[in-house]
Amino acid sequence: MAAVLLLFIVATVAGGLLGGGTEIGLFLGSAATLTPFVFLAAAAYLSLIHPALKYPAYLILLAVVLGLAVLSFALGVVTILPPEFLLTGNPDPAAVDERVTSQAAIEIFLLFCACTGALALSFTPLLRAVRIRLASRLDFSPYNRVHTIALVTVFALTLIPLVPVAVTGVPPYLSETFTGIIDADTTFFEGAVSVDIYTLFWTIVASFVIVGLFTTRKLPESLERLGLTRPGARELLLAVGFGLALVGLFSLLDLAIGSVWEALGWPLTDTEAFERFLVPYLTPVGILVASISAGFGEEISIRGILQPRFGIILPAMLFAALHAFQYNWDGIISVFIAGLVFGVIRSRYSTTVCAITHTTYDFVLFLALLLGFSVI
Template identity: 45%
Template structure:
């Protein structure tokens, strides 16, 4: 272990913070700002906890079974969440006597697909499979950290798609319309606060996920993530590209919708989208949401994942992260946007892709606030 990079007390602090976040996340509704802060970190905590422990396990082989067990539990947890969202339309009738046939079919289909996707993830523990895939994905198939990361990334790419496959529409359509589920009830102030807390956890988690305090120093982490100090020229370029993408995807989205409508496929409803983002339709909340999405998603996806798993897989993960929100037409648009951000990251830096992403989102939110809607 490199003593110049390994900081045991900071590693311990990160592990404790992650554990506390999980406890708060599982305990229910937070009762204070501190509780909200830690519960917000429950989404990122499993990933950076597994990553940190995986780095530690490189020099401590006895730790590897523990990391593998936690990884399996993480995958199964995502599978359970996917199954939960798959049966979203039927929550109101499941406890009211006999279950309808349609609900039973959805229940079984969600279970089958969730377990099937989990099995595909676990196949990546086979070194032969990893060696085969390493022909196209820049991983070291013998590296324990890469193996663990591959399983986690595959789970994030596959399991959120299960509800869409089962329902044919985003599960939040049903949950937002169910008053008992309390979805979309945040005020703009609460939404902005939650987003800012989430950004802190996302950035901290991203730094830990690439080995901060264990294998890399802070300058090495910044280099690995592609984070550089922006110049006036690079910032202006990023903003200009973001504005251009609004116009380009205004056309692309209309073409996608036209194709979907031609085949009679489900199209993400604009009224639902506005309801989904209603808490962000104030200037302050919109600015915060755009910055958080631009910086957080780019650092996590283009910074952490893309250098290790390539453009295509990182773009698939980026799209899957939106699978609970959008139908297939929306995911295709997100995937294409992700490819653009990925090319920007590859040719410039994560900083540029983050500013571009934030600009793009801010314009879209501004259009919604102005009553123009998604163009």
């Protein structure tokens, strides 16, 4: 365990020092987003052996949740502020219409209140009564510190990322300001394909640590806990078939959701803006990398780690929330339903079958985009 923790520390620090200018820098830097969760899991497991370590574990938990809240707040502020306020390099509010800045101030205040509320709700699983009530429906122990810390983390990752789009009505990554920042920086997407495959590597390593490899489980037990199996020919064909079927199913579902949203006058996801994020992947290699990294990375980390403890619905909610920076509510609901479907496949077969299904689904969508069809 000490060697793994040291590996993540060295990778994060070295990646930060080298920057994204080299492949080794990109590879090492890709560990950074997983490092806090690896340390959190390690501290939680070790606190079962050495009770005094529960205090560092809870401090790391607090740092992780606060960091997520700060990130969501910052992205929300970028969404709210007028583009000219950030893109001109002039932070003087007088440079923008007074009515606009007044409205922005109100929205930023609401954003702060919502982030604070989501932050507080994230810690409610620390209350024994809340854990006991949830444990009556889910397969976790309300008295196990590892499960408690995991539940707080799941609540935070589910609630906090939803705040910016809930307050502003616009996903941060599709806001006018954010897209303006991308347009102003021609190097923004450099290395995106490499980062995806490197992040998949670190995600797999982190997932094994998070389920207790090197602490409470050996490798065969960790593989079983994650639901990773060697698929036979029948399972492989089923997974590919499921993926192809889901393309048709969700094409119809997205049309239905879009029709309802338009009828109600609610804002839809700006597909044109979103597809700009996919441009770096629209090559044969990029499509393959993006599909595998999303299919296996998301399924191992969500359905593999979380579903055995927290059921199908809660991980599907987290899965949807993690897409809230790039989708509006129509897309978030569609992703949630997809998460439910993937969860059923995981429970009936394995995480491996689920990951191949997800990979096939993404591959077909990316391929359609490459061929000029708008399917997102």
